[in-house]
Structures are given as C-alpha cells and as structure tokens.
Amino acid sequence: MRRWWSHARGPGAVAAALVLLSLGFASGRPAASGAGQAVIQASLLAPPRVPPPVRRDPARVVVSLQTVEIRGQLADGVEYEFWTFGGTVPGPFIRVRVGDTVEFHLKNASSSRQIHSIDFHAVNGPGGGSPLTQTRPGQESVFQWKALNPGLYVYHCASPHIPTHIANGMYGLILVEPAGGLPRVDREYYVMQGEFYTKGRRGEKGLQPYDSAKAYLEQPEYVVFNGRVGALTDTSALQAKVGETVRLFVGNGGPNLMSAFHVIGEIFDLVYPEGAMGSSPNRNVQTTLIPPGGAAVVEFTINAPGTYLLVDHSIFRLDKGAVGALTATGPAAPEVYQGIKP
Amino acid sequence: MTVRWTGLTAVVLLALVGAGACGGRQAGPPAQPAASQPPPAAVGEEGREVEVTMHEFGFRLSSAEVPAGRVTFEVRNEGTIEHNFIVAELGQGTSPIPPGGKAELTVDLQPGTYTVVCDIPGHKEAGMSLTVTVR
Numbered sequence: 001m002r003r004w005w006s007h008a009r010g011p012g013a014v015a016a017a018l019v020l021l022s023l024g025f026a027s028g029r030p031a032a033s034g035a036g037q038a039v040i041q042a043s044l045l046a047p048p049r050v051p052p053p054v055r056r057d058p059a060r061v062v063v064s065l066q067t068v069e070i071r072g073q074l075a076d077g078v079e080y081e082f083w084t085f086g087g088t089v090p091g092p093f094i095r096v097r098v099g100d101t102v103e104f105h106l107k108n109a110s111s112s113r114q115i116h117s118i119d120f121h122a123v124n125g126p127g128g129g130s131p132l133t134q135t136r137p138g139q140e141s142v143f144q145w146k147a148l149n150p151g152l153y154v155y156h157c158a159s160p161h162i163p164t165h166i167a168n169g170m171y172g173l174i175l176v177e178p179a180g181g182l183p184r185v186d187r188e189y190y191v192m193q194g195e196f197y198t199k200g201r202r203g204e205k206g207l208q209p210y211d212s213a214k215a216y217l218e219q220p221e222y223v224v225f226n227g228r229v230g231a232l233t234d235t236s237a238l239q240a241k242v243g244e245t246v247r248l249f250v251g252n253g254g255p256n257l258m259s260a261f262h263v264i265g266e267i268f269d270l271v272y273p274e275g276a277m278g279s280s281p282n283r284n285v286q287t288t289l290i291p292p293g294g295a296a297v298v299e300f301t302i303n304a305p306g307t308y309l310l311v312d313h314s315i316f317r318l319d320k321g322a323v324g325a326l327t328a329t330g331p332a333a334p335e336v337y338q339g340i341k342p
Numbered sequence: 343m344t345v346r347w348t349g350l351t352a353v354v355l356l357a358l359v360g361a362g363a364c365g366g367r368q369a370g371p372p373a374q375p376a377a378s379q380p381p382p383a384a385v386g387e388e389g390r391e392v393e394v395t396m397h398e399f400g401f402r403l404s405s406a407e408v409p410a411g412r413v414t415f416e417v418r419n420e421g422t423i424e425h426n427f428i429v430a431e432l433g434q435g436t437s438p439i440p441p442g443g444k445a446e447l448t449v450d451l452q453p454g455t456y457t458v459v460c461d462i463p464g465h466k467e468a469g470m471s472l473t474v475t476v477r
Contacts, residue, residue, distance in 0.1 A: 113424055113438075113462065115398065136422050160399055164464030210463045 037101065044092035047226045048238060050188040050249060051095040054177045058099030065091065067116035067135070067157070067170070068109040074196060074222060075229035075321065077205040082227070083114065083157070083168035089227030090192035090253060091155070091172030098150045098176055103142065104129065110138035115159045120145070121293065122153035122174050130158035150178035152275030152295040154251055163255050167197060167215050169227060171253030173295055178277050185299060186244035191232065191324065193261070193290070193312060194253035195220035202320060218256040223317040225310060225324045232310065232324025240302050242330025245269075247299045248310075254292025260313040261296065262287040263326070265306070272297040287313050302328045304337040389413055389448065394458075396425040396439070399468035401458060408476045414448040425465060430457040438462065451476045 042063040043051040065085050072089075074080040085091025096102055108116045115136055119128035123145045132143040156162075157170035173192060197215040198208035202222060214220065225232050232238060240246050252259045268285040275295035282288075288296050302308075310324035311317075332338070389412030393404035398421045417427045419439040428435030429449055436445040453476050460470035 114464070115423055160468035161464035164467060168463065212463070212467065 042094060042096070044086065044094060045190075046086065046088045046092055047090055048189045048191060048232065050093050050190050053181050053184075054095055054097040055181055056097070058097060058101075060101045060103060061096050062103045062105070063094055063096075064105040064107070065118070066107040066109055067112060069112050069114065071207070073228055074198070074208065074224075075203065078198070078200075078203070078229075079207040080196065080198065081168070081207070081210070083116070083165060083170050085118075085155075085157075085170060085172050089169035089171075089194065090190075090251065091170070093172065093190045093249065094155070094174040096147050096174070096176055097181070098147050098179055100147045100176075101144055102147060103144045104133075105140060105142050106133045106135050107140045108135040108137050112137040114165070116157050116165070116170070117141070117159045118155055119158035120153065120155045120174060122147060122149070122151070122155070122176050124148050127158065128155075134159060147176045150176045150277040152176075152249055152251070152272070152277070152297055154253070154293050154295055156253065156293070163215065164210070164212070166253060166255040167195075168210060169194065169196075169253075171251070173249055173251040175249060176277075182247070182297075185247045187238075187240050187246045188249065189238050189246070190249050191225050191310060192227075192251040192253055193223065193225055193257075193259045193322065194227065195255070195257050195320075196222040196224065198222065215255065220257070220320065222321045223257065223312060224321040229321035234325075237307070237325035237327045238310075240326060240328045242302050242305050242328055242333065244328075245299060245301045246326070247297065249295065249297055250288075250290060251295040252290040252292050256292060257312075257314070257317075258292070259290040259322075260287050261290050261298070262311050262313040263298075263300065264309040264311060266300045266302075266308050268298040268300050270297075270299040302330075304328070304333045305330050391416060394418070394427055395420045396427065396460065396470070397421045398423065399460075399465055399470050401427070401460075401470060401472045403472070403474065406475075408451060408474050410451055410453045410476050412448065413451050414446055416444070416446055418444045424462070425460045425470065426462060428459050428461050430459050432456075435461070453477055 038059045040059045040061045042061050045051050068087050069083050071079055072082050082089055106118055115134055117130045117133040119130040123129050129143055133141040135141045153174050155172050155174055157165035159165055197211045198221045199211045200208045250261055271282045271285045271288045273296055290296050305328050308326045312322040390409045391414050392408055394415050394417040395402045396419045417436055419425050419441055422441050424438040424440050426436050426438045434449050436447050439445050456474045458472050458474055459466040
C-alpha cells in the first residue's frame with residue numbers, strides 16, 4: 001500500500017489532476033454560484049483507499065456517482081444482491097474541503113430495478129439532497145450544495161423504503177476537510193461497518209435473498225467491514241510499517257447496530273468521536289462508539305511489528321464477520337513489547 | 343395480456359371510480375368517498391374480475407370487496423419501476439411487471455381477509471401492502 005503522498009501516482013489521482021480552469025462551466029452549463037472558482041473533478045476511490053488530502057483553496061467540485069445493483073460475494077460461497085454506490089460497499093470515499101461547492105451527479109444504472117437517491121449528512125438542506133435526487137433507472141439527477149461544516153460524514157440512499165436501501169449496502173463516507181487540512185500522517189484507510197440480513201443462516205451457501213423480518217428484529221446473519229466477510233483480511237489486510245502513523249476513517253452504515261470499534265493491540269492516540277472536527281480530539285482511547293449513520297476518525301502509531309485486528313468489540317460479531325487486519329512490518333521493539341521466558 | 347373492451351370492463355371502470363376508498367396506503371390520489379355501497383366486482387369468463395393498478399408505492403383495486411370463489415386480478419403497473427402482485431397467504435402471484443406492463447392472476451379465494459403485496463425488497467414496507475376482504 002502506498003503512502004498518502006504517493007497516491008498521486010494512482011489512477012484516481014489522474015482525475016484529481018484534471019483541474020479544469022474553465023471557471024464556472026462544469027458539464028456544459030454555467031455554475032449557479034461560485035463563478036470564478038476553479039472546477040475540479042473529484043477523485044473517487046473504492047475502499048479501503050482514500051483520495052489524497054485536499055490542499056487548495058475552495059473550489060467547485062464535480063462529484064459523479066452511479067448507483068448500481070450487483071450480485072457479489074458476501075462470504076465464501078455466499079452471494080448477495082448488493083445495492084451500491086459505484087459498485088462497492090461502502091461506496092467511494094469522497095474528499096472535499098470546507099468552503100467547496102459540490103456539484104453532485106447521481107446516475108442510476110439502466111440495469112437497476114429500484115429508484116435510488118442520496119442523503120449526504122454533510123449537507124445543510126432538507127433531506128440532505130434526497131428530495132432532489134430521486135432517480136429512476138437509466139436517469140440522472142444533479143444538485144449542488146456548499147460544504148459549510150468540516151467533518152467526516154455518512155452518505156446513504158434515501159429512497160423508499162429507506163431502511164431496505166441502506167440494509168442492502170447503500171452507504172459511504174465523505175470527508176469535508178477543515179481549512180488547512182488535517183495533519184499529515186503516513187497512511188490513511190477507509191473502513192465502514194455494516195450488517196446484512198439474509199434468509200439463509202450464516203454460512204449457508206448460494207445466493208441469499210434479503211430478509212426483512214430479520215432486519216426488523218435487528219438480528220443480522222453478518223456484520224462486516226467493507227461489505228463482505230474477509231474484505232480486510234489475509235492478502236487484503238491493511239498495511240503499515242513500524243513507526244508510521246495510521247489514520248482510519250471509520251463509518252457505520254448500520255442499518256441497526258452500534259459499533260464498538262477497537263483495534264486489538266493498539267491504542268488510539270487520537271479520536272475525533274462522531275467524526276466531529278473543530279472539537280478537541282479524544283486522546284488515548286481503547287474503543288470508540290460509532291452509531292449507525294455516524295463515523296469517527298482514529299489515529300495510532302505502530303510501535304511493534306505484527307498483525308493488529310480491527311473489530312467491533314461487541315465481540316460475538318467477530319464470528320459474524322466483523323474483523324479486519326492491519327499487518328505491520330519492521331524491526332521488533334522489545335522495549336515496548338516482548339515475551340519473557342519464565 | 344390486452345385489455346378486453348367489453349361492457350364488463352366498463353362496469354369494472356365504474357367500480358374503480360366508486361371504490362376509491364380501497365386505494366394504496368401511501369401514495370395516489372385522495373380517495374373519493376363512496377356515495378353508496380361499492381358495486382360488486384364484474385363477472386367474466388374466468389370468474390370475478392378485479393382490476394389492480396400499482397404505483398410507487400401502493401395498490402388500487404377496482405373493488406373494495408372481492409367475492410369468494412374464482413377471481414382474476416388484472417394487474418397493471420402504472421409506476422416507473424417494476425412491481426409484482428402477490429397474494430401472500432397463497433404464495434401465488436405475478437412475475438415482476440415492467441412499468442406500463444400488465445399481467446393476470448387467477449386464484450381461488452375463500453371468505454376472509456388476504457394480504458396482497460409487492461415482494462420486491464422494500465416495496466411492501468414502502469406501502470405496497472393491502473388487506474383485501476373476501477366475502
């Protein structure tokens with residue numbers, strides 16, 4: 001995994017580099033406000049990747065997402081019909097800064113069976129954009145909003161029946177950076193918890209339909225990070241080196257369960273609880289509570305090599321899939337951590 | 343199927359106007375108060391016929407009450423996405439019907455109440471669930 005500053009070599013950063021100095025003319029029509037601002041096509045990256053930090057003046061940022069319903073793997077041998085933003089659960093990470101005007105385009109794939117929309121928790125306006133973006137299959141909606149409050153925010157679909165759309169995977173995170181940006185760190189990752197309600201019991205193979213009754217009972221068969229069991233384990237584990245500082249942007253799509261987010265073997269040096277920026281961060285935190293429709297920013301420095309497990313410390317959920325891994329390489333640090341022969 | 347423009351269809355359409363009180367729970371035009379008892383469902387070759395229209399997110403039936411016996415639901419999707427029409431207690435229903443499409447469902451009903459739903463995920467919860475009284 002690359003350090004954040006080397007993301008500039010990634011394909012998503014190519015789009016970010018497309019700073020269109022057409023001054024107020026995005027998608028062939030004049031901007032309703034912010035004339036004179038640069039127009040930027042947002043770089044969107046699938047989890048667990050995070051677009052590079054925003055180090056620029058406020059701009060008009062064009063964000064384009066497509067809603068698509070796809071069959072994918074929920075666990076080994078278990079398939080599910082996911083409803084998604086951009087084909088992944090969670091949807092792409094969006095990164096803007098306070099003062100930006102976001103021109104948001106929502107396309108609903110022609111293959112969709114459902115109407116979809118978006119409610120950005122980062123928006124100041126009724127419905128967070130959802131009344132303006134109810135989009136039929138094959139159609140597109142556009143609206144703009146101004147990023148007034150810095151913070152880490154959830155976005156989700158808000159088309160009837162909203163809980164069903166969220167339960168099927170329609171959520172993601174948007175970071176509104178404060179002026180001047182966040183402090184530099186070595187690594188940034190995007191992790192989002194969500195639970196799935198399948199007709200079949202946990203582990204039952206084959207295509208598993210959504211089970212509304214279990215969702216009302218709040219009894220999921222699966223609780224996962226990044227959309228499926230094992231999305232962040234084995235060869236997909238997050239990577240870091242001893243001595244590096246890691247920042248995790250952690251969201252909870254729910255739809256029902258609180259997350260007691262914890263990294264086994266680490267202490268969060270810093271947490272922005274509830275994704276709140278502008279407040280003083282909490283320091284030296286073991287477990288942070290992340291509600292459905294909420295998020296947190298956690299940072300920690302790796303002191304010793306090895307594997308660190310990301311979990312929801314409502315710990316039986318580990319068996320339902322709520323576990324990821326971060327693999328740290330580098331020199332041992334016996335002064336910090338070592339075994340002793342009895 | 344195609345609509346059979348018979349005198350019976352006209353009766354059904356009259357019933358549709360007179361029995362608006364059986365509209366969907368969440369959407370659709372406001373129900374018209376019935377001036378008198380709703381007319382009975384029309385009788386056709388396949389038993390009683392009841393017209394059903396579907397939209398986001400609800401059902402409208404041409405008859406407030408459905409007679410017991412063999413009943414054919416003539417289902418039309420007036421919405422913008424696909425829907426289906428399922429009689430929950432019987433586990434019988436139509437395939438998904440595209441916007442603007444039609445389908446028929448013939449079932450044998452006993453006196454009592456039945457729940458009809460669209461069982462595409464989220465649609466029942468969004469309002470596509472209706473209790474039908476059979477006499």
